[in-house]
Amino acid sequence: MIIPDETGRPDESPISEPTPVVAAVPGIGGVPGAVRVIRREAVYFALRNKKLVGGLTVVLVFLLVGLFGPVFTGPDPLAYVGPPAQAPSGEYWFGTTTFGQDVFGQFAHGLRATFFVGFFAGLLAAVLGMLVGFTAGYRGGLVDEVLNMITNIVLVLPVLAVLLIIAAYLEVRSVQVQALIIGVFSWPWVARAVRAQTLTLRAREFVDLARLSGAPVRRIVFREIAPNMASYLFMVFILLFGGAVLFAATLDFIGLGPTDGISLGLMLNYSVKWSALHLGLWWWFIPPGLGITAIVGALYIMNVGLDEVFNPKLREM
Amino acid sequence: MRRYFARKLLIYLLTFFVAVTINWMIPRFMPGDPIESMLTRAGVRTPESAEAMREYFNSLFGLDTPILEQYFSFWSGLLRGDLGLSLWLFPQEVTTVILNAVPYTLALLIPAILLSYWAGNRFGAYAARRKVMDNAVLPVWYVLTATPYMWLAILLAWSLGIVAGFFPVAGGYSFLLAPSFSFEFIASLIAHWFLPFLSLFLVAFGGWAIGMRNLIIYELESDYSNYLRALGAPGKLVRDYAYRNARLPQITGLALQLGVIVGGAVVTEIVFSYPGLGYLVLKAIESGDFFLLQGVFLFIVIGVLVANFIVDIVYVLVDPRTRVGMGGTDA
Amino acid sequence: MTLRVTGLKVYYRTLRGDVRALDDVTFGVEDGEIMGVAGESGCGKSTLGKSLIRLDGRMRYVEGRVDLDYKELPIWDDADMNDFRYKEVSLIPQYAMSALNPTRKIGLMVRDLLESRGIPFDTVSAELERRLGLVGLDREVLGRYPIELSGGMKQRAVMVLATLLNPSLLIADEITSALDVSTQRAVAEALVGFRDNGFVDSLIVITHDISLVYQIADTIMVMYAGKLAEKAPTDVLVNSPRHPYTQLLISSLPEVGVRYEGKRLSGIPGSPPALLNPPSGCRFRDRCPVAFDKCGEEPPFVEIGPDHFAACWRAS
Numbered sequence: 001m002i003i004p005d006e007t008g009r010p011d012e013s014p015i016s017e018p019t020p021v022v023a024a025v026p027g028i029g030g031v032p033g034a035v036r037v038i039r040r041e042a043v044y045f046a047l048r049n050k051k052l053v054g055g056l057t058v059v060l061v062f063l064l065v066g067l068f069g070p071v072f073t074g075p076d077p078l079a080y081v082g083p084p085a086q087a088p089s090g091e092y093w094f095g096t097t098t099f100g101q102d103v104f105g106q107f108a109h110g111l112r113a114t115f116f117v118g119f120f121a122g123l124l125a126a127v128l129g130m131l132v133g134f135t136a137g138y139r140g141g142l143v144d145e146v147l148n149m150i151t152n153i154v155l156v157l158p159v160l161a162v163l164l165i166i167a168a169y170l171e172v173r174s175v176q177v178q179a180l181i182i183g184v185f186s187w188p189w190v191a192r193a194v195r196a197q198t199l200t201l202r203a204r205e206f207v208d209l210a211r212l213s214g215a216p217v218r219r220i221v222f223r224e225i226a227p228n229m230a231s232y233l234f235m236v237f238i239l240l241f242g243g244a245v246l247f248a249a250t251l252d253f254i255g256l257g258p259t260d261g262i263s264l265g266l267m268l269n270y271s272v273k274w275s276a277l278h279l280g281l282w283w284w285f286i287p288p289g290l291g292i293t294a295i296v297g298a299l300y301i302m303n304v305g306l307d308e309v310f311n312p313k314l315r316e317m
Numbered sequence: 318m319r320r321y322f323a324r325k326l327l328i329y330l331l332t333f334f335v336a337v338t339i340n341w342m343i344p345r346f347m348p349g350d351p352i353e354s355m356l357t358r359a360g361v362r363t364p365e366s367a368e369a370m371r372e373y374f375n376s377l378f379g380l381d382t383p384i385l386e387q388y389f390s391f392w393s394g395l396l397r398g399d400l401g402l403s404l405w406l407f408p409q410e411v412t413t414v415i416l417n418a419v420p421y422t423l424a425l426l427i428p429a430i431l432l433s434y435w436a437g438n439r440f441g442a443y444a445a446r447r448k449v450m451d452n453a454v455l456p457v458w459y460v461l462t463a464t465p466y467m468w469l470a471i472l473l474a475w476s477l478g479i480v481a482g483f484f485p486v487a488g489g490y491s492f493l494l495a496p497s498f499s500f501e502f503i504a505s506l507i508a509h510w511f512l513p514f515l516s517l518f519l520v521a522f523g524g525w526a527i528g529m530r531n532l533i534i535y536e537l538e539s540d541y542s543n544y545l546r547a548l549g550a551p552g553k554l555v556r557d558y559a560y561r562n563a564r565l566p567q568i569t570g571l572a573l574q575l576g577v578i579v580g581g582a583v584v585t586e587i588v589f590s591y592p593g594l595g596y597l598v599l600k601a602i603e604s605g606d607f608f609l610l611q612g613v614f615l616f617i618v619i620g621v622l623v624a625n626f627i628v629d630i631v632y633v634l635v636d637p638r639t640r641v642g643m644g645g646t647d648a
Numbered sequence: 649m650t651l652r653v654t655g656l657k658v659y660y661r662t663l664r665g666d667v668r669a670l671d672d673v674t675f676g677v678e679d680g681e682i683m684g685v686a687g688e689s690g691c692g693k694s695t696l697g698k699s700l701i702r703l704d705g706r707m708r709y710v711e712g713r714v715d716l717d718y719k720e721l722p723i724w725d726d727a728d729m730n731d732f733r734y735k736e737v738s739l740i741p742q743y744a745m746s747a748l749n750p751t752r753k754i755g756l757m758v759r760d761l762l763e764s765r766g767i768p769f770d771t772v773s774a775e776l777e778r779r780l781g782l783v784g785l786d787r788e789v790l791g792r793y794p795i796e797l798s799g800g801m802k803q804r805a806v807m808v809l810a811t812l813l814n815p816s817l818l819i820a821d822e823i824t825s826a827l828d829v830s831t832q833r834a835v836a837e838a839l840v841g842f843r844d845n846g847f848v849d850s851l852i853v854i855t856h857d858i859s860l861v862y863q864i865a866d867t868i869m870v871m872y873a874g875k876l877a878e879k880a881p882t883d884v885l886v887n888s889p890r891h892p893y894t895q896l897l898i899s900s901l902p903e904v905g906v907r908y909e910g911k912r913l914s915g916i917p918g919s920p921p922a923l924l925n926p927p928s929g930c931r932f933r934d935r936c937p938v939a940f941d942k943c944g945e946e947p948p949f950v951e952i953g954p955d956h957f958a959a960c961w962r963a964s
């Protein structure tokens with residue numbers, strides 16, 4: 001798994017310095033306009049960045065398959081539709097399982113679960129991490145100490161082990177619960193990174209100006225600090241999305257996935273359980289794993305591309 | 318420096334405390350009755366044996382005593398090293414079952430972690446300096462690190478194990494052999510060890526290599542690197558400094574990744590039916606053996622905490638600034 | 649030492665084309681001379697400083713010649729240039745405060761650097777400690793990490809390091825920008841002291857602060873938009889500048905003892921042209937109060953008085 005950048009770069013901010021035009025207009029009113037300037041330039045480079053566009057395309061393709069595939073393959077991925085253990089053919093694109101289930105149907109349905117968990121777990125972890133990080137960095141003092149301690153504790157806890165224990169005791173597991181528990185334990189590195197960024201930004205002039213003018217804390221956070229970190233937070237979300245997908249697949253593979261339905265990790269579990277390896281039913285275990293690898297890999301590459309877009313120094317000549 | 322270690326120890330103790338508490342709390346506060354579910358999973362048939370088992374479980378879980386007493390007795394059992402009896406391998410003690418499995422897991426983890434870390438750092442550093450190599454290998458590393466551990470294990474098992482037949486894909490050693498110090502047995506051990514090890518190694522390697530590459534590039538572009546070059550320092554000196562500085566955040570990263578690699582070992586063992594902790598996890602879940610599962614969980618937590626502490630020590634040794642009383646990772 | 653720069657062009661490669669940061673620059677620096685290079689951001693002064701010692705990633709040598717003591721400096725060749733770096737040409741960088749490896753004790757870093765350049769540390773260690781004392785640093789600084797020193801102390805340490813091998817030419821790039829006024833004075837005086845004590849032969853001091861170079865430089869060279877505007881002995885440039893840009897620069901400086909109500913500060917409206925596709929003719933034309941037709945043709949940088957050069961049709 002990718003090691004998040006912040007652990008390696010304590011000082012480096014992926015946020016480029018505001019252009020001189022922007023810096024000349026500090027204060028509450030100025031920032032939205034400044035953000036627009038940054039965004040326009042970002043969009044220009046974003047559309048031209050091969051990694052970003054390529055990665056996004058791959059992710060979108062899988063998303064479309066997940067959204068619309070099941071419409072064609074039928075609502076029940078676990079139905080027995082054909083002769084067992086068939087290799088891929090025109091009729092069954094990914095072949096069938098040892099029970100005669102349509103592998104492609106399972107794949108398409110599984111993608112839905114994958115995207116669902118990735119999105120919501122990533123979102124939850126991002127929100128939690130941001131809240132904790134902002135608060136710790138902005139308030140400082142005792143609040144900071146306490147939040148830091150909590151962050152460190154959750155950080156050191158081996159996530160998979162904890163997920164194991166929780167999932168094992170649950171009678172019924174749904175995709176929502178899975179997303180919930182993954183999200184609840186994935187935020188610490190985000191909190192740390194956000195805290196570091198907040199500390200840097202807090203000391204900047206335009207925040208002091210806002211404070212002097214008596215703006216409430218919430219307003220300062222949302223109007224001054226957050227827009228500057230927007231680009232970074234977006235990249236964080238992408239990493240969290242990828243991480244959640246991997247965690248979910250791992251849980252599913254161990255047998256602690258959603259008790260209903262199908263997912264890519266669960267397909268891997270079934271294929272191993274029912275000796276697909278020994279029987280040579282490669283079409284059963286290659287697509288799901290390939291799908292996960294492709295989606296997560298595309299997300300990581302998108303992230304590298306985004307880093308180049310937001311950090312002009314990285315743009316290649 | 319003393320402050321640094323004191324802080325770290327405090328966090329680890331608290332973490333252990335939190336983990337144990339979670340472990341204790343979960344079955345008691347989850348919706349549903351854990352004993353009922355254990356009974357169903359154990360497939361108990363007659364009502365009499367069900368009653369007997371229920372009584373047994375109740376006393377084991379201590380559900381008939383007040384909550385606080387349950388908590389303390391849980392801790393006292395823990396500190397005595399008593400993790401209960403395994404249901405799957407009844408009446409073996411959980412501790413025994415786990416201790417039998419731990420050597421296998423360690424045999425996978427320790428070489429995999431050390432080797433992937435070392436190799437990843439070396440190759441990452443090379444790639445950082447040579448654009449041609451960088452363009453060729455970087456995508457490969459991204460694919461490796463995006464690969465789920467179990468899928469690579471499946472691929473290796475299938476391709477090198479079953480299709481090509483080079484390596485066995487199940488067990489810790491051949492079922493035909495009895496453990497002994499003979500060459501044949503040891504060879505069998507190694508043959509069964511190799512594929513799971515390789516799988517763990519490759520995925521982890523990708524991540525380290527990418528990390529080191531990025532760190533080295535960052536160091537090579539830093540002010541002090543530029544200044545050394547401006548003063549005519551040879552490439553070797555600049556690279557040495559960059560490498561030494563890049564190692565520090567990599568060590569921090571190692572501590573953060575330990576939990577992930579352990580998770581990888583668990584699923585890899587499942588794929589290969591390798592008799593380590595991961596295999597125990599699978600069996601515990603399949604047979605509803607919550608005691609075994611709890612025991613493995615605690616073992617994993619302790620292991621990760623200890624490993625973290627070792628990494629902290631290494632960090633202090635490697636970062637010269639910590640000895641003067643500053644620098645080092647965020648506590 | 650003598651430095652002769654002839655027709656130097658150094659551009660920056662970018663996605664949208666070449667930025668002509670240094671566009672045909674010719675001048676000389678004499679033995680023992682302190683020359684100040686002044687101008688606003690983006691005029692090319694930092695590029696000039698860097699070109700004389702090390703072209704960094706994006707810079708591209710286009711043409712021109714640099715002679716140091718009548719030997720051509722191979723500035724386009726990174727490897728060949730290494731023989732001159734630190735020994736003949738040295739640099740105090742703009743980022744002096746972060747120019748030291750944070751995880752290495754300063755003394756060890758100096759030792760590593762010297763040894764790597766083939767100079768045994770023991771041969772210079774005594775001199776090193778002596779010079780540290782001259783700038784007000786205790787020798788125990790060598791046993792410290794950079795993070796343990798203040799910004800000013802790091803600056804001074806870097807200054808000593810840069811001049812340790814008695815280079816012929818020292819380039820000081822914006823070294824006072826991040827300092828408070830009293831430290832600025834100390835640093836400026838230290839620079840002059842280097843020259844007077846014979847630690848360096850000649851100095852090029854790059855700054856945007858004319859009032860600084862007025863204090864210490866023998867000659868001042870003003871740059872604008874990648875080209876030279878004017879070069880003259882300090883007194884002459886400050887008291888009787890001939891290029892309109894220099895005139896406006898000088899007049900925009902606040903005078904000591906004059907209140908704002910008494911005399912308004914005048915700036916120079918507008919901004920320098922983008923150097924991606926610079927306009928033809930004189931680059932100051934659009935902001936110049938005395939521009940006329942001939943300014944459509946680029947004025948040459950010619951001598952208009954004793955040691956006084958300017959690139960302006962009005963001045964010549």
